[in-house]
Amino acid sequence: MARLTCPACPRHRGPGKYLCQVCWAALPATTRLRLSARDSRAFARLRELHGQIAAHKPLPDIEVSR
Ligand SMILES: [Zn+2]
Numbered sequence: 001m002a003r004l005t006c007p008a009c010p011r012h013r014g015p016g017k018y019l020c021q022v023c024w025a026a027l028p029a030t031t032r033l034r035l036s037a038r039d040s041r042a043f044a045r046l047r048e049l050h051g052q053i054a055a056h057k058p059l060p061d062i063e064v065s066r
Pocket residue numbers: 006007008009010011019020021022023024
């Protein structure tokens with residue numbers, strides 16, 4: 001089984017999770033709420049999250065669209 005790595009740090013992330021627990025907890029509550037919504041925009045929001053992580057934006061400043 002492949003080991004899942006957090007895109008924002010070297011830690012392990014759980015299956016079905018976008019980030020490890022530490023990085024997830026560092027996101028603003030609004031961002032966590034929006035990322036948790038599994039609707040037709042979920043993949044677009046995940047791409048927004050990954051784009052900001054790739055740009056080294058601090059986790060507490062990351063926002064995604066509704
Ligand atoms: Zn992490």
